[in-house]
Each structure stands twice: as structure tokens, then as C-alpha cells.
Amino acid sequence: MYILKNSIKNLFRNKGRNIIVAIIILSMLTFTAISMIIRNTTDNVIKSYKEQFGSEIYLRYDETKIKEDEKNGGWADIPEISDDIKIKLANSEYLKETMISVIFPSYAKDLKGLDQGKTESNSNIGTAPSGMEGYYEPNLTVYGYNTPDLLKDFKEGKRKITSGKMFTNNDECVVSEDFAKLNNLKLGDKINISDTTKSSEFPPLKLTIAGIYFDSTENKYGYISATTNPRNDIITTYETMKKYQENVAKKNLYTVSTTYYLKNPDMLKQFNKEAHEKGLHKNYMMSTDELSYNKIVKPAESLAKVSNIFLISVLIIGSIILILLSILSIRERKYEIGVLRAMGMKKGKVVRGILYESLITISVCLVIGLSIGAITAQPISDIITQNQQDQNSSFGGIQVNQEKINLSMSYKTVIDVSIIALLLAIISSSVGVLYILRYEPMKILSDRN
Amino acid sequence: MSILKLSNISYQYDGANTKVLKNINFNFNQGKLYTIMGKSGSGKTTLLSIISGLDLATSGEVFWNEKNLKNISRDDYRGKGIGVIFQGYNLLTNATALENIILSMNISESKEIDKKQYALDLLKIVGINRETSDRKILKLSGGEQQRIGIARALSHNPDIIIADEPTGNLDFDTEENIMEILKNLAHNQNKCVIVVTHSKNVSKYADEVLGLTLGNLTKI
Numbered sequence: 001m002y003i004l005k006n007s008i009k010n011l012f013r014n015k016g017r018n019i020i021v022a023i024i025i026l027s028m029l030t031f032t033a034i035s036m037i038i039r040n041t042t043d044n045v046i047k048s049y050k051e052q053f054g055s056e057i058y059l060r061y062d063e064t065k066i067k068e069d070e071k072n073g074g075w076a077d078i079p080e081i082s083d084d085i086k087i088k089l090a091n092s093e094y095l096k097e098t099m100i101s102v103i104f105p106s107y108a109k110d111l112k113g114l115d116q117g118k119t120e121s122n123s124n125i126g127t128a129p130s131g132m133e134g135y136y137e138p139n140l141t142v143y144g145y146n147t148p149d150l151l152k153d154f155k156e157g158k159r160k161i162t163s164g165k166m167f168t169n170n171d172e173c174v175v176s177e178d179f180a181k182l183n184n185l186k187l188g189d190k191i192n193i194s195d196t197t198k199s200s201e202f203p204p205l206k207l208t209i210a211g212i213y214f215d216s217t218e219n220k221y222g223y224i225s226a227t228t229n230p231r232n233d234i235i236t237t238y239e240t241m242k243k244y245q246e247n248v249a250k251k252n253l254y255t256v257s258t259t260y261y262l263k264n265p266d267m268l269k270q271f272n273k274e275a276h277e278k279g280l281h282k283n284y285m286m287s288t289d290e291l292s293y294n295k296i297v298k299p300a301e302s303l304a305k306v307s308n309i310f311l312i313s314v315l316i317i318g319s320i321i322l323i324l325l326s327i328l329s330i331r332e333r334k335y336e337i338g339v340l341r342a343m344g345m346k347k348g349k350v351v352r353g354i355l356y357e358s359l360i361t362i363s364v365c366l367v368i369g370l371s372i373g374a375i376t377a378q379p380i381s382d383i384i385t386q387n388q389q390d391q392n393s394s395f396g397g398i399q400v401n402q403e404k405i406n407l408s409m410s411y412k413t414v415i416d417v418s419i420i421a422l423l424l425a426i427i428s429s430s431v432g433v434l435y436i437l438r439y440e441p442m443k444i445l446s447d448r449n
Numbered sequence: 450m451s452i453l454k455l456s457n458i459s460y461q462y463d464g465a466n467t468k469v470l471k472n473i474n475f476n477f478n479q480g481k482l483y484t485i486m487g488k489s490g491s492g493k494t495t496l497l498s499i500i501s502g503l504d505l506a507t508s509g510e511v512f513w514n515e516k517n518l519k520n521i522s523r524d525d526y527r528g529k530g531i532g533v534i535f536q537g538y539n540l541l542t543n544a545t546a547l548e549n550i551i552l553s554m555n556i557s558e559s560k561e562i563d564k565k566q567y568a569l570d571l572l573k574i575v576g577i578n579r580e581t582s583d584r585k586i587l588k589l590s591g592g593e594q595q596r597i598g599i600a601r602a603l604s605h606n607p608d609i610i611i612a613d614e615p616t617g618n619l620d621f622d623t624e625e626n627i628m629e630i631l632k633n634l635a636h637n638q639n640k641c642v643i644v645v646t647h648s649k650n651v652s653k654y655a656d657e658v659l660g661l662t663l664g665n666l667t668k669i
Binding site: 002006009010013014335336338339340341342343344345346347349440441442 | 498503504505522524525526527528529533535539540541542543544548552553555556557601
């Protein structure tokens with residue numbers, strides 16, 4: 001106990017030296033805390049992005065390959081991907097599930113679509129393209145999905161079944177409240193839907209209303225029309241649409257879209273390879289949603305990179321300064337050690353005393369450093385992110401409105417910074433400890449005298 | 450029975466050709482004040498370092514209460530068995546006089562209940578008043594520091610007190626005063642006091658005067 005008390009007194013006795021050491025350690029720990037907070041938070045952002053979006057895969061053009069083709073002269077070959085390949089890829093062992101969807105802009109002569117026949121533009125939205133001879137203007141859109149479980153708008157609560165149930169069988173559908181109200185439709189009603197050809201020679205698609213949904217989604221297109229109004233969406237099964245196309249219409253009514261969900265985000269590379277082996281054209285690739293990647297992951301990755309470089313620099317420079325300071329103060333330290341040893345204090349107790357001094361200094365600096373780090377990490381991160389965005393746009397890069405990363409201090413950060421603090425304690429007391437272990441007290445004192 | 454016995458002590462510095470101490474044999478007893486005299490470089494301080502367990506002899510043994518120092522912890526010996534008064538004082542300069550004494554008592558695991566009062570009493574014995582006790586060593590004169598060194602050497606009530614040129618840096622009056630204290634310790638408190646000096650004036654306080662010449666310790 002007296003060793004601890006003596007160490008505390010010693011800290012005050014050698015104020016000058018200890019204040020300099022404390023300032024250096026405090027600076028190092030503050031910068032370390034800031035870097036760690038940024039790094040751990042960005043790691044979490046990247047991890048959570050991968051968990052949320054990283055497994056959701058789309059088919060997209062491979063711009064690198066296309067540019068290579070264009071470099072080699074001529075136009076790049078970008079053939080349309082057949083529905084067969086899209087469906088075939090859904091059988092991959094790397095996939096957890098696949099959402100297959102079809103869009104069928106159609107016409108129902110007995111029904112009226114919201115915004116049907118509207119040609120006026122408002123201030124933000126343009127006008128619909130004019131119709132063509134021999135075709136009806138579509139007044140609704142039929143969507144076919146292989147599973148209702150993956151319907152994003154329903155998952156996110158933008159659409160909600162308010163009456164009846166989600167379709168479970170073929171030939172069942174759900175319609176919006178507004179559409180049902182406009183056409184006096186109720187559960188169990190049958191609706192007939194045709195393609196837009198005026199001289200259509202095949203029977204209409206017959207669907208039974210299984211459910212009615214509340215819709216709060218917005219028009220995602222640039223103009224007002226019945227097909228762009230999401231309240232006119234009629235949702236049924238993919239199988240219903242497939243059977244209707246193959247058995248009744250006997251002509252292509254739609255194209256298939258697919259979204260693949262990997263079992264693990266890290267399987268993207270293997271799935272991409274498999275897709276090309278199964279016949280996917282080389283100018284296509286499997287990819288995550290690049291826009292959200294650029295918005296969320298890119299700034300996080302850049303921040304993590306900057307904070308890592310910063311952390312390593314601070315630790316190297318700080319450690320060198322600490323060691324130099326220890327060497328410079330060794331004369332004073334040697335004398336103390338020599339006196340204590342001459343008085344009969346055992347080596348182990350002298351070492352303990354020195355370590356206590358370092359640990360007390362470090363603990364105080366750790367608390368202050370973590371507090372300063374927690375307060376300043378967010379503004380520093382914001383400045384770095386803003387600078388990167390500014391640099392990107394000033395050098396003609398793609399301007400993506402990057403999302404702000406909200407930093408917070410986690411237990412992991414506290415543990416990481418504490419481990420570094422412990423290492424600093426060892427570094428700052430190592431020179432004194434080495435002296436104690438190497439020399440006899442008389443040697444230490446006679447050197448000084 | 451001797452409290453301290455030197456048996457065939459020899460010492461040779463690293464890289465030196467000759468021994469600075471040659472087969473020294475001597476018995477020191479309690480209740481006596483010894484002075485060891487010799488020219489500069491004769492090995493007085495080296496002998497003192499060996500006796501006080503601060504250094505090891507090249508060959509030979511030191512016995513304290515018939516215990517060979519090689520077989521016991523030299524830290525314990527320094528902390529409990531002997532008190533050393535250094536020529537250069539060797540006090541913790543940023544600590545107060547009182548703190549130096551209490552720390553020494555802590556190191557020696559003193560059983561005193563009121564260590565602070567005991568330390569103040571010791572300081573008073575060597576002529577350090579209460580006010581000076583709370584001043585940092587750096588702010589005290591050489592004489593005051595030497596008195597504190599003596600108080601520290603006595604703080605754990607050792608059997609043996611060793612002093613290396615204890616009055617070397619002091620004026621005549623202070624020298625007299627300090628030698629009286631040491632003499633009193635030997636004669637009234639039954640301590641074995643060994644003083645290394647080259648002052649004949651100091652030697653007049655000794656019960657036995659020893660000379661260290663050409664590595665040999667002899668009675669004068």
C-alpha cells in the first residue's frame with residue numbers, strides 16, 4: 001500500500017516531468033480515441049450495410065468491360081439477357097432466395113385507373129407520352145411476384161393490407177384502396193385485364209381480389225399517367241402471369257426482372273463467376289446497389305482509411321517521443337531508483353512503484369482522452385467526410401450525396417484505447433525498469449555521484 | 450560475539466589487474482565506534498559497500514549475526530540489518546525530510562504504530578525541528594541533509610550503522626555534533642558504528658581506528 005501512496009506522492013513531487021509526460025500521453029490517447037471511435041463505428045456501418053444490403057444482388061452492366069470493348073474499337077456488345085438465364089441463375093447454391101417479378105402494363109375496359117387520361121403536367125412532373133394508333137392507353141399495371149414475402153413496400157410499411165389477405169394462390173390479386181373505391185370493387189370480385197392491343201384476339205387475364213391495401217408510396221416516374229400512379233398497381237403471383245403468357249396469350253407480354261439474395265455477402269464473387277459460367281454475357285455482372293454503396297460504404301471506408309493512417313502515425317511518433325523523454329529523464333529516475341534500492345527496497349517493489357506512476361498518469365489521461373475523443377470525433381469525422389466530398393467533386397468525380405456517419409463510443413472502443421494506454425504505460429516505464437533490472441544500487445548511485 | 454564478520458574479503462574492479470581489497474578478515478562488535486582510515490582510492494568506500502550489501506565481494510564472505518550474506522536477501526539486510534549514512538546523503542530530494550524517514554520505515558516493514566511521530570522524534574534527536582521536517586530536501590543545507598541521513602539510518606533500529614565520510618562536507622561545529630550523535634549511538638544504544646573517514650579529527654571519537662593500506666585492513 002505504501003508503494004501506491006509513494007507513487008501518488010511522487011507524481012506530485014516530480015510535477016514538471018510528469019506534466020510533460022501526461023500532455024504527450026493525453027494527446028496520444030485523445031487522437032487514439034478519436035481514431036478508434038471513427039474506425040469502430042465505420043466498421044459497424046460497413047458490416048451493417050453488408051448485412052442489410054450486401055446480400056441483395058442485381059444484374060447490371062459491367063462498365064469496366066464495356067469501356068475495354070470500346071477502347072478496343074467499335075461499340076460494346078450489350079445483348080439483352082434472356083428471361084431463361086435470369087431464372088436459371090435463381091437455382092444457384094449461393095442464393096438464399098430470389099425475387100422474380102414481371103410488369104405488365106395493361107388495359108381493363110370495365111375499370112378506370114386513377115389519373116387515367118390525364119395529360120396536364122404540374123410544376124414538377126412532365127406529361128405522359130401520347131398514345132399510338134391501334135393501342136389503348138394502359139389504365140393499370142399488373143405486377144407478378146414469385147413470393148409476397150420479399151415485397152419491399154409491404155415490408156417497409158408503405159403498403160399495408162387493410163382488408164382481406166395477401167394473395168396466396170394463383171389468379172388471386174390485391175388492389176389499392178383508392179383503386180377499389182374508384183371502381184366500387186370489393187373482396188372476392190373478379191376483374192378482367194387485357195393487353196393494350198385494340199385488336200386483341202386472346203381472352204383477358206381473370207383475377208379475383210383477395211385483399212385490398214393501403215398505399216402511401218409515391219409516383220417514381222417523371223410524368224402523371226395511369227401507369228405511373230402506384231395506386232393502379234394490381235399485384236398477383238408470378239405463376240399466374242407465366243401461365244397466362246404461355247397458355248393464353250402465347251406471346252411475350254412482359255420481361256422478367258430478378259433480385260437475388262445471397263446466403264452470405266462474401267459469396268458475391270463466386271456467384272458472379274457461376275453466373276458467367278451459366279451463360280451470362282461478359283458485359284454484365286452481379287452487383288450490389290452501387291448508389292447506396294457509394295452513399296453509405298464509400299465515406300465509411302475512406303474515413304476508416306484516414307483514421308487508420310492517423311492512428312498509426314500518432315502511435316509511432318508518440319511512442320518515440322515517450323521513449324526519448326524517458327531516456328532524457330533517466331538521470332533523475334536513476335537517482336531515485338538507486339536511493340530506493342540502497343534503502344533496501346526490493347527490485348519488484350521499485351518496478352511496481354514505477355508502473356503505478358505510469359498507470360495512474362495513463363488512467364487519468366485515458367478518462368480525459370476518451371471524453372475529449374467522444375466529443376470531438378463527430379465534428380472531425382464530418383469535416384473529413386465533407387473534405388472528401390469537396391475533393392471528389394472538384395476533381396470531376398461522381399457527385400454522390402454521401403450520408404453522414406453518426407459516430408458513437410462503444411465498449412470495444414474503450415477496450416481498444418485502454419489496451420493502447422496500457423502499452424503506453426509499459427513504454428513510458430520501460431527505461432526505468434530496465435535500469436532496475438540491470439544494475440546494482442551502488443553502481444547506479446556511484447554513476448550519479 | 451561479533452555482530453559483523455568479514456572473512457577473506459577480496460575485491461577487484463572489472464578490467465583491473467590488482468585487487469583493491471586483499472583477504473580482509475575482521476570482526477566488528479556492538480557498542481563500539483570504529484573508524485576506517487585510508488588515502489583516497491585505498492578502497493574504503495568499496496569495503497563499506499560490501500559491508501552494507503550494496504556491492505558483492507569478488508571473493509570471501511560477510512557474516513551478519515553469523516548469517517552469511519550470500520544466503521540471505523541483501524535487500525532485507527539493507528532494509529533491516531544496517532543503516533547507511535552516505536557521503537552524498539542519497540536522500541529523495543523532491544520529498545520532505547519526514548517523507549524520507551517514513552518511506553525508509555515502510556521499506557523496512559517497521560512495526561511502529563505511529564510512524565510519523567516516531568520519525569519526528571528521530572529527526573528531533575538529530576537536531577531537525579518540526580518546521581524543517583516538512584521542507585523538501587533540496588531546500589536544506591548539507592548539515593541538515595546529513596542529519597536527516599543519520600535519522601534515516603536509525604529509522605529501522607538497525608544493529609549496525611555505517612557512515613561514509615559523514616562529515617566530509619560539513620563545517621567543524623556540525624562535524625563535532627554529528628560525531629557526538631554517532632558516538633552516543635554506539636555507547637548508549639549498543640550499536641556497531643563503522644565510520645569511513647580520512648579525518649584524524651573524526652578518528653579521535655573512535656574506540657578502534659583501522660587503517661586500509663594496499664588492500665589490507667589493520668588496527669592502528
